[in-house]
Amino acid sequence: xxxxxxxxxxxxxxxxPRRHPDAPAPGELLGSHYDECFGCGGGQDHGLHLAAxxxxxxxxxxxxTVKKAHQGAPGLAHGGVLATALxxxxxxxxxxxxxxAVTGRLETDFLRPVPVDTKxxxxxHVTGVDGRKIYSTATGRLGGPDGDIAVxxxxxxxxxxxxxxxxxxRDTEIKAAMxxxxxxxxxxxxxxxx
Ligand SMILES: CCCCCCCC/C=C\CCCCCCCC(=O)SCCNC(=O)CCNC(=O)[C@H](O)C(C)(C)COP(=O)(O)OP(=O)(O)OC[C@H]1O[C@@H](n2cnc3c(N)ncnc32)[C@H](O)[C@@H]1OP(=O)(O)O
Numbered sequence: 001x002x003x004x005x006x007x008x009x010x011x012x013x014x015x016x017p018r019r020h021p022d023a024p025a026p027g028e029l030l031g032s033h034y035d036e037c038f039g040c041g042g043g044q045d046h047g048l049h050l051a052a053x054x055x056x057x058x059x060x061x062x063x064x065t066v067k068k069a070h071q072g073a074p075g076l077a078h079g080g081v082l083a084t085a086l087x088x089x090x091x092x093x094x095x096x097x098x099x100x101a102v103t104g105r106l107e108t109d110f111l112r113p114v115p116v117d118t119k120x121x122x123x124x125h126v127t128g129v130d131g132r133k134i135y136s137t138a139t140g141r142l143g144g145p146d147g148d149i150a151v152x153x154x155x156x157x158x159x160x161x162x163x164x165x166x167x168x169x170r171d172t173e174i175k176a177a178m179x180x181x182x183x184x185x186x187x188x189x190x191x192x193x194x
Contacts, residue, residue: 010128
């Protein structure tokens with residue numbers, strides 16, 4: 001499905017996505033980029049605990065089970081939580097590019113309601129790269145990786161350096177992250193030239 005919004009379509013001359021030679025192998029679990037991340041971190045009780053795996057090329061798959069804490073309407077997932085699942089899955093593509101990137105735009109289509117306790121099967125891939133701009137798309141399906149599409153998104157991520165987080169993050173958390181060798185290792189795993 002091609003993006004409905006022109007600004008999310010890779011422009012003429014954009015480069016084809018290129019998997020970094022040191023990217024995790026297809027099938028490898030990517031792990032969390034930050035333990036306190038609401039999308040993928042183990043340290044957030046009500047977080048999504050989304051688990052992503054490297055796919056072929058510049059693609060990932062991920063799974064997320066909707067919990068009681070994620071409701072909007074009775075027994076149904078909140079749309080913002082579903083958008084977060086898509087955002088997090090798209091963010092995981094950074095591991096394959098070995099580029100740190102943040103979401104600039106995220107356009108989400110909600111096609112079916114998603115009940116509590118449902119497992120959402122997500123996949124995402126990069127569609128093109130234009131300088132710092134990374135174009136990508138994701139879907140979330142019900143029942144299995146080939147099930148009906150419940151949600152989909154097109155996105156534009158923008159490449160940033162670690163300095164982006166150091167400049168904008170709250171001091172307490174940045175200091176703690178910088179003092180944690182495991183966190184520094186994870187940040188470096190995203191960057192070709194840290
Ligand atoms: C050692 C300790 C340190 C810790 C390290 C931790 C490691 C963590 C590792 C990995 C983290 C990954 C986390 C993933 C989590 C999931 C994803 C999220 O939810 S991310 C959060 C939500 N997003 C934001 O908070 C962005 C907020 N926005 C910004 O900060 C800026 O706007 C930013 C960086 C996106 C761009 O600002 P500019 O000043 O750098 O660059 P400009 O010139 O404005 O944009 C560059 C190009 O992109 C276009 N652009 C930018 N934003 C756009 C937009 N919204 N729509 C269309 N185009 C846009 C511009 O038009 C420009 O294009 P032209 O080069 O002129 O062609």
